[in-house]
Amino acid sequence: MAEIIDTGKEPEAALARACAVLADGLPVAIPTETVYGLAADATNPQAIARIYEMKGRPRFNPLICHVSDFEMADQHVDFDPLSRWLAEAFWPGPLTLILPLKADSTVHALASAGLDTLGVRMPDGFSRGVIARFGRPLAAPSANTSGKISPTTAAHVEADLGDRLTLILDAGPSGIGLESTIIKVEGGEIHLLRPGGLDVAAIEGLTGKKVLRPETAGAIIEAPGMLASHYAPVAGVRLNATEASPDEALIRFGGAALPGEDAAALVLDLSATGDLSEAAANLFAFMKQADASGAATIAFGSIPMEGLGEAINDRIERAAAPRGGASS
Known part of the structure; x- marks a missing residue:
């Protein structure tokens, strides 16, 4: 070790x-x-x-x-x-x-x-x-x-x-x-x-x-993190969730509860106060925690596209992308 x-x-x-x-x-x-x-x-x-x-x-x-x-x-x-x-x-x-x-x-x-x-x-x-x-x-x-x-x-x-x-x-x-x-x-x-x-x-x-912004993401690999599938947990990833299912780990934003989360395998909030800097700092650690919960799917609630929200959404969209191609 x-x-x-x-x-x-x-x-x-x-x-x-x-x-x-x-x-x-x-x-x-x-x-x-x-x-x-x-x-x-x-x-x-x-x-x-x-x-x-x-x-x-x-x-x-x-x-x-x-x-x-x-x-x-x-x-x-x-x-x-x-x-x-x-x-x-x-x-x-x-x-x-x-x-x-x-x-x-x-x-x-x-x-x-x-x-x-x-x-x-x-x-x-x-x-x-x-x-x-x-x-x-x-x-x-x-x-x-x-x-x-x-x-x-x-x-x-x-x-x-x-x-x-x-x-x-x-x-x-x-x-x-x-x-x-x-x-x-x-x-x-x-x-x-x-x-x-x-x-x-x-x-x-x-x-x-x-x-x-690039018109077609990932067309030419000029820099790290441009491949479509990246930052992927073992569990499947569902975006813009408006409710949670019992077999899912829910990662939401802004402190507002979503329907069904009482029965979810795990509920985490990137920032209960809606602070995008706090959300960015928590993102990968929370993804790892959700993946370790054994949930079949990680459901992400909606996150604003403003400010650091653009980067946060980029990461979770790549985590949700099909994984049949090359990893990065």
């Missing part, structure tokens, strides 16, 4: 041990403000391959590379002025930018799935210190078996990947609880590839530009 180090109690030991494991070409589960990531040296093809193998992730699905500062980012990607503006405004934080790879970047092509672009993010919190100490970008998808529910605690990681990992860094529950928002600037326009922990309205408010 994996060694678990509490970053609050043993920060120096956590940093030193993480860097040693990463230097050996092995993945480390690291805490970020979004979700827990499965991190490995983005310049080491064997280390990156271990991420794919550990997750069971398709090789055509690119990885986000995490940097500690702008100096590290500038070594590997080229910023256009608009992308630089966004990065300076929202880094460190839950924003990933898809940027052109520099010809002399040492990030291995396996991390970018052979694309000439790279997803780059500067995380907040303890993970940023790990990257700074290690001195190289870390490729870090979510620390879970591919296609399944993303982890927001060290315990989630241990339950899923603990028998395959050497080290898990535990910094408590993720503060945001949703993966990063992924943006690509092209032709002076801002394109949303994946909604996430940064509200699109904040980007529009800063730039005065409308963020463009």
Whole structure:
């Protein structure tokens, strides 16, 4: 089983041990403000391959590379002025930018799935210190078996990947609880590839530009989380439920009871007060709890599409998608 180090109690030991494991070409589960990531040296093809193998992730699905500062980012990607503006405004934080790879970047092509672009993010919190100490970008998808529910605690990681990992860094529950928002600037326009922990309205408010949504989701895999079926529990998923059945676990929003919930296998409320930030932070943990209840189906009540509701709805729609194709 994996060694678990509490970053609050043993920060120096956590940093030193993480860097040693990463230097050996092995993945480390690291805490970020979004979700827990499965991190490995983005310049080491064997280390990156271990991420794919550990997750069971398709090789055509690119990885986000995490940097500690702008100096590290500038070594590997080229910023256009608009992308630089966004990065300076929202880094460190839950924003990933898809940027052109520099010809002399040492990030291995396996991390970018052979694309000439790279997803780059500067995380907040303890993970940023790990990257700074290690001195190289870390490729870090979510620390879970591919296609399944993303982890927001060290315990989630241990339950899923603990028998395959050497080290898990535990910094408590993720503060945001949703993966990063992924943006690509092209032709002076801002394109949303994946909604996430940064509200699109904040980007529009800063730039005065409308963020463009894709007409056909998942047509070209340019970034993580674009496959139709993703974040999937074992149980089936039912959306926009207006009532609950006895064999279902109900996850609702806003505190209002739904008909039939007294007989449901489990009832959880993402935010009884209607706070979308609280709902985002609770989403994956509640999905795991509902899945563990043994219910045949997880029914989700309606969640507003405004603000972070867009990202929450994106995740549960992908969780409900048919699972016959490739997982991510």
